[in-house]
Amino acid sequence: MHKPSGCAFHNRCPKCMEICKTVDPAMVHHGAEGHMVACHLYDKEAAKA
Known part of the structure; x- marks a missing residue:
């Protein structure tokens, strides 16, 4: 199975x-209790680009 480029959920x-x-997207900390997400919406570095 072919994985799409970028985020697997973008389509x-x-x-x-x-x-x-x-x-x-890279895994980043979000919220309390050590929650992690892999989404550009929550990646501060990606948001600057």
């Missing part, structure tokens, strides 16, 4: 951005 995510189509 079905309602908040997809251009970066999602080409760059795989």
Whole structure:
């Protein structure tokens, strides 16, 4: 099975951005209790680009 480039969910995510189509998001801390997410919406470094 072929994995799409970028985020694996970009083709079905309602908040997809251009970066999602080409760059795989890194795991980042979000919220309390050590929660982690892999989404450009929560990646402060990606948001600067």
